[in-house]
Amino acid sequence: MNEQLIKNLSTELKIKPEYISNVLSMLADKSTVPFIARYRKEQTGGLDETEIKAIEDEYRYLENLEKRKEEVMRLIDEQGMLTNDLKQDILKQTELARVEDLYRPFRQKRKTRATEAVRKGLKPLFEVMLKQDVSEGDLETEAESYITEEVTSVEDALNGANDIYAEHISDDAQYRKVILREIKNSSLIVSSKKKNAEDEQNVFEMYYDYSEAVKRIPPHRTLAMNRGEKLNVLTLKFEHNIDRISGYLSSKVIKENSKISYRLNMVIEDSLKRLILPSLEREVRNDMTEVGEAHAVNIFEENLKSLLLQPPLKNHMILGVDPAFRTGCKLAVINPSGTFVDKNVIYPHMPVNKKKQAEKIMLDIIKKHNITLVAIGNGTASRETEEFISELIKNNNLDLPFIIVNEAGASVYSASEVAREEFPDFQVEERSAVSIARRVQDPLSELVKIDPKSIGVGQYQHDVNQKNLSEALDFVVETVVNQVGVDVNTASYTLLEHVAGLSPQISKNIVAFREENKGINKRSDLKKVPRLGPKTFEQCVGFLRIIDGKEPLDQTEIHPEQYKNTYKLLDTIGASIKDLGTDEIKEKLEKLDQGAFAEKEGIGLPTLEDMVKSLIAPLRDIRDQYDTPLLKSDVLEMKDLKSGMKLSGTVRNVTDFGAFVDVGVGQDGLVHISQLSNRFVKHPLDVVSSGDIVEVTVMDVDVHKKRISLTMKAEKK
Template sequence: MAKEQTGLTEEVRAVVELTEEMKAAIQERILKQIASELQIAAGRVKTTVGLLDEGNTIPFIARYRKEMTGELDENQLRDIEERLAYLRNLEDRKREVIRLIDEQGKLTAELRTAIEQSVKLQEVEDLYRPYRQKRKTRASVAKEKGLEPLALWIQTQPKQGDLLAEAGKYISEEKGVQTAEEAVQGAMDIIAEQIADDAKIRAWVRRHTFEQGILRTEAKDAEQESVYEMYYSYQEPVRKLPPHRILAINRGEREEVLKVALDVPVERIHEYIAKQVIKGPSIVHDTLTAVIEDAYKRLIASSIEREVRNEMTEKAEEKAIEVFAENLRNLLLQPPVKGNVVLGVDPAYRTGCKLAVVDDTGKMLEIAVTYPTPPNNKVAEAKATFKRLIDAYRVELIVIGNGTASRETEQFVAELIGEIKARKLQYLIVNEAGASVYSASKLAQTEFPDLDVAERSAISIARRLQDPLAELVKIEPKAIGVGQYQHDVTQKRLEESLKFVVESAVNHVGVDVNTASPSLLSYVSGVNSTLAKNIVKYRDDNGKFTSRAQLQKVPRLGAKAFEQCVGFLRIAEGSNPLDNTPIHPESYDVVDKLFRELKLELSQLGSAELKAMLQSLEPGELAPKLGVGVPTLRDILDSLQRPGRDPREELPAPIFRTDVLQIEDLKPGMELQGTVRNVIDFGAFVDIGIKNDGLVHISQLSNSYVKHPMDVVSVGDVVTVWVLNVDLKKGRVGLTMKKPS
């Protein structure tokens, strides 16, 4: 054994140091595992990992390296990136665990192989558990008393002899063992800890607990009213608990409203462990049976319950983050309402409604304050101010934030519109979540140093209609409020996911480099906050960019950053029309060859003649002639047909209103148009023009089975709904998307 361990130490040193051969073998193992898990061809995974390791961003790879990846989309690329990071960290942990066990002189070839072949961090930690330095335990105390040999003797499971007689040999005043019974108990503690640390046993118990466990909840105080009342006496199988319920129960427990327990049938667990430990009849059979029961109850059950609940929470968090991310993406990609002078209103009671008029480019024209709501009720004065602003700036749209006093303000605006006959005027309620966060930020202070927080908020509300993406990127994504339980999930993971969504949305739309704020630019592929500020400073110092090539003059914007960002930046009135398209400059020569092939001029870009000709082309036949891949040529042709296109404009416009609807006006069966404001696991909230959004439960989304509401609706969708029920007392409205027969 000593020789084997010495040899292993040398091998371990080699593993820890990692030769190039070993690095290559580990990389190959990781690539194969990712390909297997994600069901993506190994060659595509390898190429993608290579591109990521070279410093390419996901938006860049998804858009401009389609031939190399086989047209993997952003979500597939991100899955690869996340699994790559996890598995590389796993390999680092494996090497660390191998080193730590080897330093104790306890590493065997079998153990090392088991660690190396582990595919989950939990498996590695289970294998390391017996060798981890522990605090003082009953087993460690027993070992200090010299009772390990007695534990080994019991584990031989002798068929003859006397346990107490054998234990009597270990009675020692010096070591603190007073009786044979005490010696037996110490030995039992040692064996119990060994059982509890066994990786195979822990894995089975964990799986059995997840498959057979029942989560039970009860109220700490059954008389207390709370939002958790449905959980005051509740139970459900662990494997069936939906994500939103797990997070709700966790929150109730955290707020000390609920008591939560995980029950699991113990007899089957005892039987399984007994099969692993007890070899047959022996004089210590009953002793080992007692050890097994003690090991599970005292050492395994509570830790496995924690692990299972942690795993449940992790999966629930992933789902909640996924829902939040999808809702955020749809909100960011809401169609901009361009070409209108807008009056933004930040409603309030005591402090009054702050007003901001912005022109069609979002430039602030005037700020005012009125008091049409209680307790001031200066309605006539407020109408005079509104009318003056509307006439002076030819306002066409009024945008009201949905916060405090929004419905009273809406009632006032609806009355006002009814009085103004000379001009077509409409209003819209927008989600103002995060407006106060933006208004108090350093960015808002820089933009509007002379305005107070509420006045900045009114400008933000107006701009949200004109260009939702450009305005919302100024706000911390998780403050936008289109998810469920966003405060209950791991904030670091949430922030990473939402940042990815914002980057994806920004790069999908593209950014006008001559008008974009530093906030918007910082989400462009390859551009960080420092580069974003440098781009704006260069623009301020030197005037508008006239070509993409000029970006290379921006301080600290090197060749790699230029390659990553330039295709996503637009120059509307530059020297080269291609600079206002998603076509990357690396493909400009392809466009040049294409136009020569078609005998056309670049000046014809955007013409109906060119569009018709491009639509008739077959990318598969043309690509070899131009020396370009089919996916890239397909994108080039699409971009040439619609230069300067904003993909958001293809989505339905928001619903504008001229009159207000009260909950009292609603009757079951009434048909309404509404806008989806939030999608959650159990349904969707739809703005139908009343104070509170109505709920379309998942069961009412379609006549067909719906696995998740997102399969049917998205944030921003304009939908037709019918009123199911109205609860005037609670201010709740139930809606359906199933057309009544």
């Protein structure tokens, strides 16, 4: 490891060098991010998964930067032009783009106007111009000696020399650095509608005649304008303070007593318009897009994390309903453990319209399976199905709540290989009904089966680098799965493969092993699973739970490497393993001098604190701190909403400009960022997350445009 890079990283991330070094060593030793975050807190100072990932990513960037510096210095040195000053200038750069700027004058050029002029033998004429001690007339006389078959006139010769000079100015790293700073600080991005562009719904109307300072454009507007440009609706261009930029270059390029200042001003103008500005504009646009994409990915990450952490609705017999008109509403019953029990189909809507028969089938299923919750997908025919079920409940005096489930991605799952493996004899819609029910019962276990990009909680997700998006979302899924933990005896292989250290193949091997042995009774049995070696066991075992197994500690977050110390702890406080999770053990542990015990047994205090938490609450679930979903017993329609009406709703998606809230009318309402709180809100994520239950007041309803404006501001007294 490069110690200097570690020091640089320490300064940038404000993390002690020793912790960074420890993290990098463990990562090099094939330890996973979740394992390091959970079970190696002493070595990292308690860094979380995001901080550990940042160390890994930033160190890789700095390593690549150093490799490029070495390569650039080697290439310049091979040309015999690497001075000590240039070397030091390259070494001190912290951005790859600035290293490339320094290399630009020495890079093997593709065919340009300047390289063609050099090929024609005009470089000496440029060097005469560079001295600036000849008059325009003398320069023209000098140019006569360069006339050849290719250079047919004095004007040809001078134009070629001008081209070499323009590229010479463009290649100067210091000039580029100053102009880049000027663009970022003072230039505008201007957007306008293309002539005859098609934008039927006026999606980009805001940008038809729009300008904003580069330094002030928020990430979501960058991506919106990019999309408009990509769809051939918008034209984007920069507006610079050309006089200031030209003035700066003139002061640097033109000598005080220059006799060809008029010509050089033309060269500067050409260098700016043809070479410098287009290049730097691309760099600025790329930087803005990179920032916009990173921000959009972060919004997606936060929304996805909140969605995955929604608490499961336990102990319910759930009837899942995938609504449709012509093909009927597919029904699927699952029991409290998520096992499929029964299925059917009803046709309560047009064009089939067998409403009476549908009511009978529904009542029979509800009674036969003691249904305690109905989960309705929010796709086509959702509103009509909701009304049908609400009416059924009222007319039959049933004590049966229902819930509307966001079914984004359910069709993707239903047609997937995973779904076909689970239910090979089911139709796609029947699999979807099972998935809708399971999304309520255990959102995490079901949602991990779906490509995160299909879950529908992103912003501009199709406008960002898809590889970066996939990697970021996979990291979120992995982090959440390991924070929650997995019951090794009930988890699907699709859930297991997100556990630290487990590959898809080993996950399938675990499922096959438990089926063959009628369950896994203790964590140590996992060592017998094919291809699950010692390193994999170390990484995964702490995240795999065994409920009611032979070893009581196997149901906790405590890693087997600490079992010996855990039993010493129980002996010290005079408790038994049978007391796990009782008030008695809690009282005894609260009296423990943790510092003294940790020092005596050589245990890190963070590890001991985690052990204590697990002994007090062995089955604790971080999802318990989040709001449980709203259950309904009646149905509202958009036309029922009135200004001033107060409602409870579920946050479905958070964007840069506000939060979309489901208030149960089939159309999400928008709480604009300005309406989220009485105090100033920098970003909606500072106030709400996907899945939150919030109290809102209706501000305005436009039934025709299907727009609902909501507020979360408290009324002024």
